[in-house]
Amino acid sequence: xxxxxxxxxxxxxxxxxxxxxxxxxEMCRELGISSATFYKWRAKYxxxxxxxxxxxxxxxxxxxxxxxxxxxxxxxxxxxxEALGKKVVKPSRCHEMAQHVVRERGISVRLACETFGIxxxxxxxxxxxxxxxxxxAQWLLRLTDNHRNWGFGxxxxxxxxxxxxxWNHKRVYRIYRExxxxxxxxxxxxxxxxxxxxxxxxxxxxxxxxxxxxxDQLTDGRSIxxxxxxDDFNREALGIEVDFSLPSERVIRALKQIIAWRGxxxxxxxxxxxxxxxxxxxxxxxxxxxxLEYIQPGKPQQNAYIERFNRTVRYEWLSQYHWxxxxxxxxxxxxxxxxxxxxxxxxxxxxxTPKQRLAMTA
Numbered sequence: 001x002x003x004x005x006x007x008x009x010x011x012x013x014x015x016x017x018x019x020x021x022x023x024x025x026e027m028c029r030e031l032g033i034s035s036a037t038f039y040k041w042r043a044k045y046x047x048x049x050x051x052x053x054x055x056x057x058x059x060x061x062x063x064x065x066x067x068x069x070x071x072x073x074x075x076x077x078x079x080x081x082e083a084l085g086k087k088v089v090k091p092s093r094c095h096e097m098a099q100h101v102v103r104e105r106g107i108s109v110r111l112a113c114e115t116f117g118i119x120x121x122x123x124x125x126x127x128x129x130x131x132x133x134x135x136x137a138q139w140l141l142r143l144t145d146n147h148r149n150w151g152f153g154x155x156x157x158x159x160x161x162x163x164x165x166x167w168n169h170k171r172v173y174r175i176y177r178e179x180x181x182x183x184x185x186x187x188x189x190x191x192x193x194x195x196x197x198x199x200x201x202x203x204x205x206x207x208x209x210x211x212x213x214x215x216d217q218l219t220d221g222r223s224i225x226x227x228x229x230x231d232d233f234n235r236e237a238l239g240i241e242v243d244f245s246l247p248s249e250r251v252i253r254a255l256k257q258i259i260a261w262r263g264x265x266x267x268x269x270x271x272x273x274x275x276x277x278x279x280x281x282x283x284x285x286x287x288x289x290x291x292l293e294y295i296q297p298g299k300p301q302q303n304a305y306i307e308r309f310n311r312t313v314r315y316e317w318l319s320q321y322h323w324x325x326x327x328x329x330x331x332x333x334x335x336x337x338x339x340x341x342x343x344x345x346x347x348x349x350x351x352x353t354p355k356q357r358l359a360m361t362a
Contacts, residue, residue, distance in 0.1 A: 006031070011041050018042070034235055040240070072111060093127070094118045136167060136175050151183050152176050200269070200293070202233040205358065206268050208293070209238065209265045210306035211255075213246065213273065214313065216329075219322045224329065227254055227308040228313065231262075232269070232305045236354035236362070238262060238338050240313070240333040242326055259288075267291040269303055308348075 006014075010031075018027055018038070028035050034300045094116040099207045102112045113120050136159075143155045150158075156172050176182075202208040214226040227241040227250075254267075268285070272274045272294055285292050295302035317336045323329045341354045349357045 011045060013056050014038065015042050015045065083240055097123055097125050100194075104211055132167070133171075133175060136172055137179060139163075139165075140172070140179060140181060142178055150278060152181075165302060199302055200232070200267075201229075205231055205361070206263050206265045207231050208232045208269055210269045210303055210309075211251075211276075212271065212303065212306040213275070214310055214318070216318055216323070218326075218329075220323055224323075224326065226313070226318070226329075226333070227251060228306060228309060229255070230309050231354075234354045234357040235305065235309065235346050235348060236358065237309065237337045242330045242339055244326070246275065248275050248280040251275050252284050263287060265290060267293050269293040269295065269306075271295055271300070271303060272297055280284075314348055 014027055014031060018024055023037055024038055028038055029282045031038075095118060098109075098112040098116045098118060101107055101115070102109055109120060109123060113123050121136065134165055138148075140155055143150060143158060147154070152173055155176070156169055159172065160169075200208055208231075209229055210232055211229045212226065214228065216224050216226065218224060222244065224242060224244055225246045227239070227246050229238045229240075230236060231238055239254055241250070243250065268290060270292060275281065275291065276294070277315070282292065300307055313336075317332060321332070323332075343352045343353065346352055346357075
């Protein structure tokens with residue numbers, strides 16, 4: 001804003017003297033101004049005192065400053081949207097864009113530097129291409145061609161310690177990157193996964209059983225375990241054992257109880273849990289001539305029959321109630337198991353119950 005050579009008090013005094021009776025031409029001749037200037041004063045400052053006049057000038061200056069800031073920020077946003085199509089991180093690239101907008105758009109150097117986040121020193125810097133850079137590039141190309149497994153570290157140490165060159169490591173690395181001599185990152189070696197074994201489909205009862213564990217909690221927070229056994233042929237639930245802990249000896253006892261009324265299976269499918277891998281259960285299976293079919297690690301779908309049964313147990317009765325003690329859970333398991341075998345249609349069996357499928361087979 002252009003500063004007037006008259007103070008606020010002089011302007012207000014001139015306006016008051018004209019209001020007191022002096023003519024405008026006389027006042028203008030005395031102050032050395034034109035009549036248009038005086039009428040502009042009177043239109044702008046008429047009826048004000050010195051404090052009000054100073055406050056108005058401060059507000060005008062503030063508005064001008066805010067207007068300038070708004071215009072600059074709007075221009076910065078337009079320049080960024082126009083120039084930065086993708087993320088730019090190199091100072092050299094920002095330097096080129098700043099020079100471009102100054103040359104093409106005619107904006108100031110200060111605004112261009114603020115827009116692209118560089119200093120004015122960086123803007124005015126002119127890179128000097130030295131013949132040494134060509135020599136460094138030739139050395140790097142020669143080294144990487146003769147030693148394909150050498151990275152930047154070995155190349156730099158060779159030039160520094162063996163050849164005696166005093167080039168800075170940052171300078172050598174910059175040229176190394178520009179030549180794109182970086183070693184390719186070796187991909188992580190993937191584990192060779194075994195071919196999934198198909199799920200065995202039994203053709204008669206007691207050909208293959210499946211067994212697995214489940215977990216739940218009582219109302220007091222204590223954890224309980226459920227040991228489930230089914231016959232894969234007709235999806236019949238053979239037993240559900242409930243306790244706080246079910247070690248190998250308890251698993252063997254439960255299997256013996258089922259075998260006593262059901263008969264001995266040819267094989268039992270299970271996962272790789274510690275209860276099934278223990279020497280006690282493997283020795284028992286060998287003595288009873290029962291094959292333990294372990295699924296592949298990380299392949300629960302190979303034990304799909306018992307996994308589907310576990311889901312039915314979980315959603316139909318185990319998660320429906322708050323259990324107080326083990327006896328309550330065991331009674332509910334026995335009642336539901338009878339209902340599952342005799343009254344619940346199984347979609348995998350064509351809509352028949354396990355007992356119906358057993359009778360149809362017989």
